[in-house]
Amino acid sequence: MSTKSTPDASEGAVVAFEGVSKRYPGSDAPAVEDLTLTVPAGEICVLVGPSGCGKTTSMKMVNRLIEPTGGRITIGGEDIMSLPAVELRRRIGYVIQQVGLFPHLTIGENTAVVPKLLRWKADRTRKRTDELLEIVGLDPAQYRDRYPNELSGGERQRVGVARALAADPPVMLMDEPFGAVDPIRRDGLQNEFLRLQQRVRKTIIFVTHDVDEAIKMGDRIAILQRGGILAQYDTPAAILANPASEFVERFVGADRGLKRLSLGRVRDLEVIDAVKVRAGEDRAEIRRRLDRVDELTYALLVDEQDRPLGWIDQHDLAGNGPVDPDAATPGAPTVEPETTLRDALSALLSSSVQLGVVVDERQRVLGLISVDAIGERLRTPVRAADGKLHEVGETAAR
Amino acid sequence: MDVNWIMRNLDEIGQRTLEHVFLTVIAISVGFVISFILALLVRRARWLEGPIIGVSGVLYAIPSLALFAFLVPFTGIQNPLTAEIALVSYTILILLRNILAGLQSVPREVIEAADGMGYTSSQRLWRVELPVALPVIVAGLRIATVTIIGLVTVTALIGLGGLGYLIVDIGYRRFFLTATIVGSVGAVTLAVLADRGFVLLQRALTPWARQRAED
Numbered sequence: 150m151s152t153k154s155t156p157d158a159s160e161g162a163v164v165a166f167e168g169v170s171k172r173y174p175g176s177d178a179p180a181v182e183d184l185t186l187t188v189p190a191g192e193i194c195v196l197v198g199p200s201g202c203g204k205t206t207s208m209k210m211v212n213r214l215i216e217p218t219g220g221r222i223t224i225g226g227e228d229i230m231s232l233p234a235v236e237l238r239r240r241i242g243y244v245i246q247q248v249g250l251f252p253h254l255t256i257g258e259n260t261a262v263v264p265k266l267l268r269w270k271a272d273r274t275r276k277r278t279d280e281l282l283e284i285v286g287l288d289p290a291q292y293r294d295r296y297p298n299e300l301s302g303g304e305r306q307r308v309g310v311a312r313a314l315a316a317d318p319p320v321m322l323m324d325e326p327f328g329a330v331d332p333i334r335r336d337g338l339q340n341e342f343l344r345l346q347q348r349v350r351k352t353i354i355f356v357t358h359d360v361d362e363a364i365k366m367g368d369r370i371a372i373l374q375r376g377g378i379l380a381q382y383d384t385p386a387a388i389l390a391n392p393a394s395e396f397v398e399r400f401v402g403a404d405r406g407l408k409r410l411s412l413g414r415v416r417d418l419e420v421i422d423a424v425k426v427r428a429g430e431d432r433a434e435i436r437r438r439l440d441r442v443d444e445l446t447y448a449l450l451v452d453e454q455d456r457p458l459g460w461i462d463q464h465d466l467a468g469n470g471p472v473d474p475d476a477a478t479p480g481a482p483t484v485e486p487e488t489t490l491r492d493a494l495s496a497l498l499s500s501s502v503q504l505g506v507v508v509d510e511r512q513r514v515l516g517l518i519s520v521d522a523i524g525e526r527l528r529t530p531v532r533a534a535d536g537k538l539h540e541v542g543e544t545a546a547r
Numbered sequence: 548m549d550v551n552w553i554m555r556n557l558d559e560i561g562q563r564t565l566e567h568v569f570l571t572v573i574a575i576s577v578g579f580v581i582s583f584i585l586a587l588l589v590r591r592a593r594w595l596e597g598p599i600i601g602v603s604g605v606l607y608a609i610p611s612l613a614l615f616a617f618l619v620p621f622t623g624i625q626n627p628l629t630a631e632i633a634l635v636s637y638t639i640l641i642l643l644r645n646i647l648a649g650l651q652s653v654p655r656e657v658i659e660a661a662d663g664m665g666y667t668s669s670q671r672l673w674r675v676e677l678p679v680a681l682p683v684i685v686a687g688l689r690i691a692t693v694t695i696i697g698l699v700t701v702t703a704l705i706g707l708g709g710l711g712y713l714i715v716d717i718g719y720r721r722f723f724l725t726a727t728i729v730g731s732v733g734a735v736t737l738a739v740l741a742d743r744g745f746v747l748l749q750r751a752l753t754p755w756a757r758q759r760a761e762d
Contacts, residue, residue, distance in 0.1 A: 251679070253679055253753065298755070
């Protein structure tokens with residue numbers, strides 16, 4: 150994703166549910182019951198809960214894809230019923246699990262859908278779509294004129310996010326946006342989205358059924374239970390530390406301690422500098438460099454762009470002459486600064502070397518982390534500003 | 548095969564071919580407009596689908612000769628209206644079914660995305676649903692056109708010309724095989740050309756449906 154700053158003019162607006170309910174005709178039980186919660190501007194609020202808990206219904210009432218039957222929803226203080234539904238929707242970004250790109254339109258045209266509905270001038274729309282494709286990490290020149298069926302699932306999801314951001318809405322609704330992506334790429338897309346959110350600061354209502362995703366993505370989490378009853382609404386750390394009810398405790402899971410690992414990020418750890426090696430470098434010289442670092446017995450082979458290729462061990466470094474790139478053991482797990490410690494630990498444990506390579510958004514090596522470093526982190530609770538003892542990760546700046 | 552006859556009658560053959568094309572184009576155009584309106588009606592009121600498809604199915608099942616015989620007392624022989632009423636009623640089942648199938652083929656998430664982006668109902672229909680349904684709709688036009696080109700040969704029986712005139716009036720009634728062959732080959736050629744034409748048209752209109760991702 151590009152780090153170039155762009156003028157994303159409108160930052161988030163407060164979204165408030167005030168006693169909102171939804172009853173379907175012919176059904177005794179309400180889908181959502183007296184829901185009251187306020188999402189602060191620029192934060193991600195994750196709605197999570199078992200199926201039938203009304204999380205999607207609650208989200209869809211914000212852009213009136215489902216009309217509430219009671220209560221009031223406001224955006225930036227303005228009642229959503231005060232303007233026609235289609236106009237309201239054009240002011241709210243919308244991202245869904247299956248993306249729903251229009252197959253007959255190019256990527257550029259798909260991204261430009263809402264600006265077109267708002268009758269922007271052609272050159273303003275074109276500038277904006279190019280800018281957006283760049284923001285989500287797709288080279289406009291390469292992608293603008295292609296059709297959705299030529300893209301991979303992850304690429305399509307990025308276009309979906311670009312489309313939702315097109316008219317720079319203060320609020321975005323995201324319905325299991327990464328649910329259809331495989332777990333490995335999901336982590337990358339989540340990280341990418343968190344980086345993007347750092348810049349655009351939208352108010353986001355994010356629906357998922359996955360507690361781990363909720364903990365990772367949410368500034369706040371609203372846990373709903375069957376019948377659309379709000380069981381708890383708080384920060385991920387507070388929910389893990391003090392579940393409000395037995396339902397929450399069960400929903401969050403028995404492995405709450407382990408889940409707390411999800412509150413910490415790789416960027417909270419101290420990284421070890423990697424001994425980076427390029428093809429053709431002298432073995433004796435690398436041996437010398439490696440000897441200077443106590444924790445490391447492996448050097449990391451990288452390509453010209455500084456991207457990791459594999460591990461070089463002592464055995465590969467015996468003798469003299471240039472290092473043989475084919476001797477490198479591939480499969481170094483890569484993590485990003487935004488990766489949760491839980492995901493990082495899981496990636497490290499499944500690799501033979503038990504070192505993780507921290508990379509930036511262009512896959513360039515930033516350093517290494519070890520299983521020990523994560524363990525260290527687990528053993529040191531930190532005293533937070535509120536005076537309470539918190540465990541891992543609550544210092545993770547959001 | 549009497550090649551001389553063919554050479555002497557090129558004008559006539561050309562004339563009959565034009566009549567054939569003319570009868571087909573009218574039938575398909577009128578049939579398409581009616582089917583399209585019916586499809587929009589069904590889209591608004593789902594419950595109409597059963598009855599409308601049922602009626603068009605019955606019309607489709609009536610043998611063409613019987614329908615001509617039935618209509619002649621009302622509309623008269625040699626009146627193109629007689630033929631067109633019959634021909635159009637045959638197109639409706641095929642075209643309507645394909646328009647509906649096309650609209651139903653639009654993925655749910657595409658509809659949901661369009662609603663979520665703030666499309667009005669008619670914007671969604673014209674800018675999203677119909678374009679996405681186009682390949683299926685054109686497939687219906689292909690089948691209907693080929694069917695009608697075949698059926699138009701029968702309209703010669705009520706004195707309306709077309710290539711059927713060569714087959715029925717000259718070939719069959721006067722036992723002249725060459726005319727039968729010319730008429731049949733002409734009709735088949737027209738059908739093939741029309742079919743290819745629609746394929747090209749569809750490719751031009753739906754460039755997006757061609758490429759497939761390699762994943």
